[in-house]
Amino acid sequence: MAIRIHVGGDVIYPEMVKYTLRTIFFNKQSQCSFVQEQDSAVLTVGVGAENDVRVSPRFLGHLTPVNAQGHVVLEDGTTDFITTIFYYINSLQEYNSRDLDDYGRFKFANSLQCKLNFIDKNFVQQLIENFIGHQPKLSSLAWTKRRSKFFLTHDIDSVYGATKEDGNYAVRHMKFGQVFRLMFNAAFSRPDWLNMDEIMKLESEYDFKSTFYWLLIKDRLNSDYKFSSSKIQRQFKGVADKGWENGLHKSMGGYGFRDEMRMFGSKPAGNRFHYLRFALPEGYDTIEATGIPLDTSLGFSEAMGFRNSYGLPFMPYSLRGKRPYNFVEVPQLIMDRTFFKDRKSVSEIKKTLIDFFEANKYNCVFTINWHNNFFTELKYKGYADIYRALLEYFKDNGIECITQSGIIEEYYKPEMYLLKRDQEVEAKK
Numbered sequence: 023m024a025i026r027i028h029v030g031g032d033v034i035y036p037e038m039v040k041y042t043l044r045t046i047f048f049n050k051q052s053q054c055s056f057v058q059e060q061d062s063a064v065l066t067v068g069v070g071a072e073n074d075v076r077v078s079p080r081f082l083g084h085l086t087p088v089n090a091q092g093h094v095v096l097e098d099g100t101t102d103f104i105t106t107i108f109y110y111i112n113s114l115q116e117y118n119s120r121d122l123d124d125y126g127r128f129k130f131a132n133s134l135q136c137k138l139n140f141i142d143k144n145f146v147q148q149l150i151e152n153f154i155g156h157q158p159k160l161s162s163l164a165w166t167k168r169r170s171k172f173f174l175t176h177d178i179d180s181v182y183g184a185t186k187e188d189g190n191y192a193v194r195h196m197k198f199g200q201v202f203r204l205m206f207n208a209a210f211s212r213p214d215w216l217n218m219d220e221i222m223k224l225e226s227e228y229d230f231k232s233t234f235y236w237l238l239i240k241d242r243l244n245s246d247y248k249f250s251s252s253k254i255q256r257q258f259k260g261v262a263d264k265g266w267e268n269g270l271h272k273s274m275g276g277y278g279f280r281d282e283m284r285m286f287g288s289k290p291a292g293n294r295f296h297y298l299r300f301a302l303p304e305g306y307d308t309i310e311a312t313g314i315p316l317d318t319s320l321g322f323s324e325a326m327g328f329r330n331s332y333g334l335p336f337m338p339y340s341l342r343g344k345r346p347y348n349f350v351e352v353p354q355l356i357m358d359r360t361f362f363k364d365r366k367s368v369s370e371i372k373k374t375l376i377d378f379f380e381a382n383k384y385n386c387v388f389t390i391n392w393h394n395n396f397f398t399e400l401k402y403k404g405y406a407d408i409y410r411a412l413l414e415y416f417k418d419n420g421i422e423c424i425t426q427s428g429i430i431e432e433y434y435k436p437e438m439y440l441l442k443r444d445q446e447v448e449a450k451k
Contacts, residue, residue: 023053024052024053024054024055025047025052025053025054025055025064025065025160025163026055026056026057026063026064027043027054027055027056027057027063027064027065027066027067028056028057028059028060028062028063028065028066028067029056029067029068030060030066030067030068030069030070030073032068032069032070032079033067033068033069033077034079037344038108038339039067039077039104040056041108041339041345041346041439042104042107042108042111043067043104044438044439045107045111045336046107046150046153046154048435048438049147049150049334049385050150050154050163050165050166050167051166051168052163052165052166064159065157065159067104074157075103075104075157076096076100076102077102077104077105078094078096078102078105088106088109088134090138091138092134092138092140092145093106094106094109101149101152103149103152103153103156104153106149107146107149107150107153108339110145110146110149110330110331110332111146111330111331111332111336111338111339112330112338112339113320113329113330113338115133115134116128116133116301116302117302117303117341118303119132119301122301125274125297125298126299126301127297127298127299127300127301128301128302130322130323130324131324133322133329134331135325135327135328135329135331136325140331141322141325141326141327141328141329142326142328142378142381143327143328143331144328144331144332144333144382144385144386145328145331145332146328146330146331146332146333147332147333147385167384167385168334168384168385169383169384169421169422170333170379170382170383170384170385170386170387170388170421171386171387171388171421171422171423171424172387172388172389172390172412172416172421172422172423172424173233173318173352173387173388173390173423173424173425173426173429174225174231174232174233174390174392174423175232175233175234175235175269175294175318175354175389175390175391175392176218176232176233176234176235176392176393176394177235177271177294177296177391177393177394178218178234178235178236178237178245178247178271178393178394179237179244179245179271179296179393179395180215180245180246180247180394180395181213181215181245181246181247181253181254181394182213182215182246183215183246183395185205185213197400214398215395215398216247216253216254216257216394217394217397217398218234218257218260219257219260220397221394221397222261222264222266224397224406224409224410224413225266225413227413228413228414228416228417229417229423230413230417230423231265231266231267231423231425232266232267232425233266233267233268233269233292233425234258234261234266234267234268235268235269235270235271235292235293235294236249236254236258236269236270236271237249237273237296238270238271238273238282238285238286239273239275239277239282241275243273243274243275243296244273244274244275244296245273249285250285267291267292267426267427268290269290269291269292269293269316269318269426270282270283270286270290270292270293270294270314271293271294271295271296272293272294272296273296274296274297274299279308279311279312280312283312283314289312289313289314290314291314291316291426291427291430292314292315292316292317292318292352292426292430293309293312293314293316293317293318293319294317294318294319294354294391295317295319297323298319298321298322298323298354300319303341305319306338306340306347306351307340307342309347309349310340310347310348310349314349315348315349315350315430315434316349316350316351316426316429316430316434317350317351317352318351318352318353318354318389319351319354320351320352320353320354321353321354321355321357321389321391323357323359323360324360324363325360326355326356326357326360326374326375326378327355327378328353328355329353329354332353333353333355333382333385333386333387334385334386334387334433335352335353335387335429335432335433336350336351336433337349337350337351337433337434337435337439338351345439346436346439348436349434350429350430350433350434352387352429352433353389354389354391355388355389355390356375356378356388356389356390357391357392358391358392358393358396358402358405358408359393359396361374362396362402362405368404368405368407368408371408372408372411375408375412376411376415379415379419379421387424387429390412392405396409397409
């Protein structure tokens with residue numbers, strides 16, 4: 023049974039408040055409805071102290087400051103849970119930022135996650151639990167928590183790079199036979215990094231499946247392969263034929279989504295921006311315009327963890343449209359290159375990842391991006407072993423693998439957010 027909620031007329035952004043409450047109730051696998059008459063409500067929301075739930079009269083999105091604990095607070099110093107949750111989930115700290123890195127990305131160093139040192143914490147989940155705990159009228163509900171799942175992905179940036187990168191490594195380590203082998207494979211056989219079948223074979227040993235994100239533009243900013251070539255198409259089609267999934271890896275440069283989707287051959291189910299190069303809110307606007315139902319670009323390249331401090335896929339909110347966007351965002355939590363840049367040892371990386379999984383056994387989808395070149399054993403030696411260790415951990419602990427299509431089925435909920443305004447009917451009882 024849905025909890026009846028009344029949002030008072032003194033709330034200046036009622037749709038943002040309703041969106042946040044729907045997100046909270048969905049997180050707890052429950053439901054809420056909104057009533058026009060305060061007397062018929064179980065829970066009241068408003069600015070005044072007479073309400074069960076108070077929100078700031080300055081609900082100003084990304085202009086709202088947070089305190090030293092990362093909370094938006096009311097004038098009496100208590101936490102405004104609704105505003106704080108909305109602020110983090112939607113990454114409003116990033117909106118219209120001008121201090122970007124060389125790739126045009128929001129800098130991790132400028133983030134609250136960095137400044138307050140909680141990039142590894144599912145902070146929004148903690149806020150949701152505290153919000154529920156502060157509401158006596160909600161304490162009798164049968165709240166549930168979701169067991170965490172994992173989402174395996176692979177960005178296919180390069181398939182011919184082994185000759186240069188692994189070749190240079192082989193020369194430095196006097197492995198000259200490997201240099202000849204790499205050159206022969208690139209010229210006459212199959213390039214070492216064109217290894218989708220090997221990745222699928224490894225995952226199939228554990229009954230897991232993944233998604234491969236393909237670059238469609240070949241140039242110095244993007245891929246070193248031609249997507250339409252017979253070699254690439256055999257791998258691309260082989261992925262789908264075996265029951266794995268494909269997605270678009272949106273290129274950098276002046277190429278439009280429409281052209282790339284036409285090259286892809288059909289509308290992709292999901293996208294990830296190359297180099298995670300997108301800015302907010304424009305990136306979200308662009309995704310929605312394509313009609314692609316899933317994006318998984320929300321992650322920091324510099325650090326493992328929660329870029330928006332939330333562990334689950336979600337439908338972000340459009341400040342301009344005053345409604346949720348019509349797609350689901352799946353935060354990327356883990357990427358191989360983050361560790362490679364830090365030059366961490368294989369044993370250190372394994373321990374860091376397992377500790378992270380152990381600390382987040384509930385209410386997370388562990389989105390993992392392991393590039394195809396990290397499955398080879400020269401320059402990236404040891405990373406295939408790390409990946410296998412992760413699969414073994416998930417298998418041994420009964421953690422479920424969720425696919426791109428599975429995420430869409432579970433988390434793409436336009437009907438919950440009533441995106442078609444003519445569908446919204448206020449509860450009368």
